[in-house]
Amino acid sequence: MREGRPASGAPVHPAAPAKSPDQGLSAEQAPERGVFVTFEGGDGAGKTTHIRFLANALSAMGREVVCLREPGGTEVGEQLRGVVLNPANSNICDGSELLIFEAARAQLVSQVIAPALERGAVVLCDRFTDSTVAYQGYGRGLDRAFVEAANAFACQGIVPDRTILLVADSAAEGLERATRRAGADRMERAGEDFHARVNAAFLEIAEKNPRRVRLVRSNGRKSHTAVQVFAQLADLFPWMGDFVRANEAYFERLDVHRTHEGRVDYREDSASAPRAERSGKEQQ
DSSP: OEEOOOOOSOOOOSOTTSOOTTTOOOTTTSOOSOEEEEEEOSTTSSHHHHHHHHHHHHHHTTOOEEEEESSOSSHHHHHHHHHHSOTTOTTOOHHHHHHHHHHHHHHHIIIIIHHHHHTTOEEEEESOHHHHIIIIIIISOOOHHHHHHHHHHHHTTOOOSEEEEEEOSOHHHHHHHHTTTTOOOTTGGGOHHHHHHHHHHHHHHHHHOTTTEEEEEOSSOHHHHHHHHHHTTTTTSTTHHHHHHHOHHHHHHHHHOBOTTSOBOTTOOOTTOOSSOOOOOOOO
């Protein structure tokens, strides 16, 4: 999925000399370094919502934003996704499952992530290597050293600059959220005990990697969760710290503006919507 839609709302940056998110930044002002941010967490933790919200804000600030999901993000990856998540393929063995995920990841890194970072884009990815460690290493019980080696092979030296770990109250709550509309895919049908192991694994991964992995509780209001996400990225995007403190109403849109399906609607008309709209392609 490529995200290029501007964030709506009434963002006002407190630093007068700089342009505000509703104005965007010029090419000369925009940072040139690519930034890779991954979102992790159990099923139903809210990754999709917060990736889209963050992507809109970054886009409005003048950054190219590439939003991806794993497995997927490429033609090959989406085909592999259809295989590994299809409930009809219940006989896929654990080893095959791991290698399917790694094959999709190798394609994504080579075809999309590495080129995007090279040209200075911000890459936001829904799941990455930590999910493989949690689901296939801890959840399935595969040899963790082998899982780590397979991750390293597929990633070709690419490591996230920051990982946001979204944590719901429980595995049962997350699964209920995830399957409320579309039903359960093959991984979601693995059982509550499996997902409890996965959630515990994510917490252990965060404890072992405190500089990269930042834990954000997602069991409260979505606006509060979004504020925490932005705060945990403020060192990578210098404008975010002041922006969070000055734009409470901007985040509250997550709690009040929704479509009939319950999804966040970023197309709501507003007198203070961003003036510099940026177009982009969306691939999902």
